[in-house]
Amino acid sequence: MRLSVSGGQGADNKNKRARSALMELNSIVSLKSYAEGVSLHVHDFHQLVIPTHGTMEIEVDGTQGHLTNARGILIPAASHHRFNASSGSQYVVADIPIDFRLADGRQVGALRLLDERFFSVPLSFCHLIAFLRGAVQEQRAVDTGAWLRLALSAISGQAASVTDAKYTPLAKATTFMRANLDQPITCKHVAVAAGVSERKLNYLFNQSLRMTPHAYLLELRIERAIGLLSGSRLPISDIARACGFSDQSALTHALKRARDITPARLRRASA
Known part of the structure; x- marks a missing residue:
């Protein structure tokens, strides 16, 4: 992703902020595009993949599926997966450390999503994608840990807050x-x-x-x-x-x- 800048000292400061925002954004969460053709991957971290546009055919440990902007996947660590991305597609990709903790203190490994893998993308995630794109366009730093906790909460259907909101x-x-x-x-x-x-x-x-x-x-x-x-x-x-x-x-x-x-x-x- 390229961020446009103009000349002068003000632009240098703006460029530094842009690089900082991009580095922090890419530390866990990124917007990615893949070349066409079959690729084989295996990671020592969990990985969340959701198309923002385009599609992806994917197979994880023998289980096949098709990703669209309505359907994503959470790939468990150490799982062999091969995929084929459509031309011109883009994806939200989150590389989730094994010890990453959710808002309630549990590790990601406790999520049932890791067993189910494929999931329907909720509307709230669309708002999170818009926020992510806006951060890049406006050159804002992103707390990717907080963003990812909100994303996993939205996808798994859990409450994003530990407060008792069920009576509101x-x-x-x-x-x-x-x-x-x-x-x-x-x-x-x-x-x-x-x-x-x-x-x-x-x-x-x-x-x-x-x-x-x-x-x-x-x-x-x-x-x-x-x-x-x-x-x-x-x-x-x-x-x-x-x-x-x-x-x-x-x-x-x-x-x-x-x-x-x-x-x-x-x-x-x-x-």
């Missing part, structure tokens, strides 16, 4: 949404479940998640659909209804708009 209105709202994804719930239903007004509910979502309750609900439905498309053989029409979409066409439109992939293509890639 926002947590009540998101819990209600997850429990009723197959139902035609509205913002009013969610507000009642959270114990707040609709106006307050919108404020909480915008302040904490930078999105509306409706947008968050749609993303939850898309995430569930991705999981079912990747991990089951249910008919796509049944998956659409199970995730709260009116029909298969509605699911296709939503998934194409959010992840630039159709249900049929995602299912083929996950086979």
